[in-house]
Amino acid sequence: MAGPETSPAEAILEVENVSLRFGGVQALSEVSFDVQSGEVRAIIGPNGAGKSSMLNVINGFYHPQEGSITFKGVTRRRMRTHEAAAQGIARTFQNIALFRGMTTLDNIMTGRNLKMKRNFLLQALYLGPARREEMEHREFAERVIDFLEIQAIRKTPVSRLPYGLQKRVELGRALAAEPDMLLLDEPMAGMNTEEKEDMCRFILDVNGEFGTTVVLIEHDMGVVMDISDRVVVLDYGRLLADGTPDEVRRNPLVIDAYLGTVRD
Amino acid sequence: MFYREAGQFKSGYAADQAMFPIPQDRYVVIAIVAFAFLGVPLIANEYWLQAILIPFLVFSMAAIGLNLLTGYAGQLSLGTGGFMAVGGYMTYKFTTFWPELNIVACFLLSGLCAAGVGVLFGIPSLRIKGFYLAVATLAAQFFLVWTFNKVPWFYNYNPSGTVTAPPRTIFGTMFTGPEASAPARYLLALSIVVVFAFAAKNLVRGRVGRSWMAIRDMDIAAEIIGFRPFQTKLLAFAISSFYCGVAGAMSLFLWLGSVETEAYGIDISFQVLFMVIIGGLGSILGSFLGAAFITLMPILLTNAPQFFGFSMASDLQKHIELMIFGGLIIFFLIAEPHGLARLWQIAKEKLRRWPFPY
Incomplete structure (x- = not known):
């Protein structure tokens, strides 16, 4: 960050x-x-x-x-x-606006989207640069997860989380955008x-x-x-x-x- | 007991981000794909391939396409049949205009044409959502089918108005046309579906997939964290239509061999939509399960009475079949609105603790 x-x-x-x-x-x-x-x-x-x-x-x-x-x-x-x-500029919302169908990790990864440049063809093949890029950003997302102390819910769909944790994930998504x-x-x-x-x-x-x-x-x-x-x-x-x-x-x-x- | 993650530790993000992070899943998928390639052509007869497996593959391809658009990106579409028609007719045009071109290349080119058409009809999605968008895509369905019916150029001025797959070979083996053997057509369809299913899986677990799901779950928040709604939705329409286009081409060249526009009618669009809903929105596996359910269930119902030793009038049987089929669809939607893929997921969670559920 x-x-x-x-x-x-x-x-x-x-x-x-x-x-x-x-x-x-x-x-x-x-x-x-x-x-x-x-x-x-x-x-x-x-x-x-x-x-x-x-x-x-x-x-x-x-x-x-x-x-x-x-x-x-x-x-x-x-x-x-x-x-x-x-x-x-990143923000969180008064009424939580998380992507409810996705996991905590995926929600935080969406915050990285502006930093990810590989096009969809490379992603479809999941080769070389696209794979490396995904790993780099995963690493950053993990730093945000560590910082917010939400390691245990990384793979949990956010719709299953209690309110307080949802607020924290939303902050994480905003922080992931640096x-x-x-x-x-x-x-x-x-x-x-x-x-x-x-x-x-x-x-x-x-x-x-x-x-x-x-x-x-x-x-x-x-x-x-x-x-x-x-x-x-x-x-x-x-x-x-x-x-x-x-x-x-x-x-x-x-x-x-x-x-x-x-x-x- | 056998399906357990305890003790499986990942030592890197690459392992954790793998397509099938659990080894059991990975082995099962490898085994199924290997069996489909090596085992099935040896044991399946002509009827099985032509009436069950090839249509299953064609519809799986279309269902993956629609699932990317509707299940992942949240854009409801009833234009699947129309986009499939673009794929079928354009492949026919490409391969008759340019017979030396590899038939698979024709499939891909026609997929690109379908993608272009999909983008065109996806433009209203920026302004309208849900049912209203479905109506807009319905316009695509009727317009495209009407065009292929009324413009003779598309069927090379054939007086009967049908298009017939010409014989084409790859490496000396006949894959399309009346002479092509069912196993050859099956293998080509299988190869295409396997490659594109893995590509779809890769797409949905990466940035593109996340952008689609973000738009689906909360479009305003998605835009606020930097996704561009217009580009994201149009990319979903393009890729989805590409899949549907290739499915349409497979339907003509590898399954039916000869079609009129009715083969791409509105009922196909609905059928594929049912597959996606029953299989599970937002799941690649669900696309396969839904396609299997919709293509296999009628065949199962047809054969069930003989199996149990009943005999009845064929028209009565046909009607009972439709009633049972409709009932089953409703039952599944009530029992599990998230589709067969969700049932599978629940089963996996149960299996993890079996036989000691506490």
Whole structure:
């Protein structure tokens, strides 16, 4: 998992004035923030605040009506999701989006697809280069499996796995792509404390050891405040606050959004 | 007791990624292929080869093709008969236009033609899915059969409208045409099916297969991790149609010898689809099991009454046969919706612990 070559202080992603509408619904309005290379950036906000929409904009699944996204110095308005993947953005989903008919190993191997170049004729014959390529990537997939401690379920179809492990396999699939930036949509949702602690450890290890930039959405405030370097707060599609966990925690606007305002 | 993995340790990824990682599987497959090549031609009579084994091979080939598309890539298709027709008629055109060309080369060329046609009719798959795509491929079925019926060029202006396999030899042995012996035709069909079944197995366990299954299981996630849906689906259509095209060519040249377009009609498409569903979607072995079930079961039912000493009117027998056949299909789908291949897999898991299930 090669780390990004850029220096840590540089912004790997800049979101400028992004607005997104679905018909009459304003999902995001004029949101701007940046993500520094190598940091853990959290996006928080109440339900329906536009957090997932924001991730979908970043990886090209939604196309904002206004604004621009600059990733690694390349600005784009419209882009297909597989192009975002080729640029080095990987993600996981709020509702697990694994390939249910495949084993854990195969799911993780799909994450390697952009690195595999041999054409289908060589693969059909399974000769020389195609075979070597398959082995090289198997080796990398095994490193991801070791890292996530899921060796025992390598050959198990993912549909048979419990929820917590499915979340872990999904992270593995994203890591297998060796992304520069990892988008995690509620990685701890529905997990018990122990599973959450494991997941936090994996996220911090990925960030610390491989220098992968992490952008995550999470509802567990304890987790967010503990592991993130900076936090973006969205509410009703607007940027409410942006800063370190401590700054955000003390921000009266954020407290109002979460706890409601006392009107007197 | 005999089928046990305990104590089998792999010392490398190559061994673990092998096509049949369990030695017992490997030996059984080698034994079956060896028997099919060496044993069967010696012991099987003309009837067995012509009425059972050659059609089984032809349909296995088509079922593998459809399984790649429907079982692995998740694109429902009812155009199998049409793509087979492309294979059959184009081989006829190639070999009559260019008689010196090796007949196997003609098969492969016509497979490429079928692949091209498949890609063309696969283009709607980018926008439509499931039943709607099935209807779009149904258009391919009717359009292709209609074309081969109405354009005399395809059957070389033969007034009867039929195409007949001309005699062709490979290394001095006659493999097609009325003079070709059943064992020769069987062996050629077997060789083609074995080679392409292994190729299909290789494809589905590599990157291409994973891209198809990813698109099948969750197309949005597949695109987000970098698969290109359009290319992936079109490649599935191309390769699937190639297999169906070669199956169509085998059907004309190695099995029937002389066909009209009815031989590639809609009922063939449905038959192959049933084979894939009954055999097991997403399984190469399932394609063979399904083809065996659909081609062998009617023959078994035909012969069963005599075997038990009953005799009945032949039309009554025919009808009972159809009813039993339909009933069996429904029974299998209820008992195991994932097909015969899944039954086999369950049996293997049981065998692993037999005779001490706890």
